[in-house]
Amino acid sequence: ISPDGKWLVAANNYRDILLSDADNPSQTNYLKTIGANYQQHQSIAFTRDSRTMAVFGQNEIQLIDVLSKRNVKTIAVNGTYINTNPQVGGINADGSVLFTTYDVSNTGKHHVTAISSVSGLPLWDKEFDGNISFLKLGEIENNLFVGYKSFTGNTVPVLATLNPQSGDIINTVNFPSRLADVVAMNTKNTMLCTISGQFGQRWD
Numbered sequence: 001i002s003p004d005g006k007w008l009v010a011a012n013n014y015r016d017i018l019l020s021d022a023d024n025p026s027q028t029n030y031l032k033t034i035g036a037n038y039q040q041h042q043s044i045a046f047t048r049d050s051r052t053m054a055v056f057g058q059n060e061i062q063l064i065d066v067l068s069k070r071n072v073k074t075i076a077v078n079g080t081y082i083n084t085n086p087q088v089g090g091i092n093a094d095g096s097v098l099f100t101t102y103d104v105s106n107t108g109k110h111h112v113t114a115i116s117s118v119s120g121l122p123l124w125d126k127e128f129d130g131n132i133s134f135l136k137l138g139e140i141e142n143n144l145f146v147g148y149k150s151f152t153g154n155t156v157p158v159l160a161t162l163n164p165q166s167g168d169i170i171n172t173v174n175f176p177s178r179l180a181d182v183v184a185m186n187t188k189n190t191m192l193c194t195i196s197g198q199f200g201q202r203w204d
Contacts, residue, residue, distance in 0.1 A: 002050040048093040056089035075120040088135040101132040124167035
């Protein structure tokens, strides 16, 4: 759902995006993104004004103008990083910086990276020691929250707080819930949810 609550969006693995007016569900738009037939949309994020939508798909990120329903830019992530697929994604308030996670094929390396939407070039890149399941930019954009399952010692969920300008880690918090994934955080960044199998836990 868009930040202004007006748009509902869903996507599939075949380039299709369904964009619906939340107040009038009959006003639905089917958008076909550019790229391979098997596009593997992994994540969708909006700018704060809900006018631009970032679609994180296989080897690329596409920016879509919500009002015109048109693709305005495509950033080829595979042109920058070899054998990668964007996974969880985010975008800052004015749409100038994209944040995404990716794994490098056959290496076991997991990364968070910031990319300029103007140049398409990386601003910074940070490697983590476990699978990344969650990424969220803080309300006033002074923190970037990254949830991952650490492979160091016991496999536990970790929430890392990064500086979104530099990618530097500000702090990390380990949660005593083995084999779980960080999956959600409330809008005030005061409550976290982890899930493991069929069980979920809430953390303050």
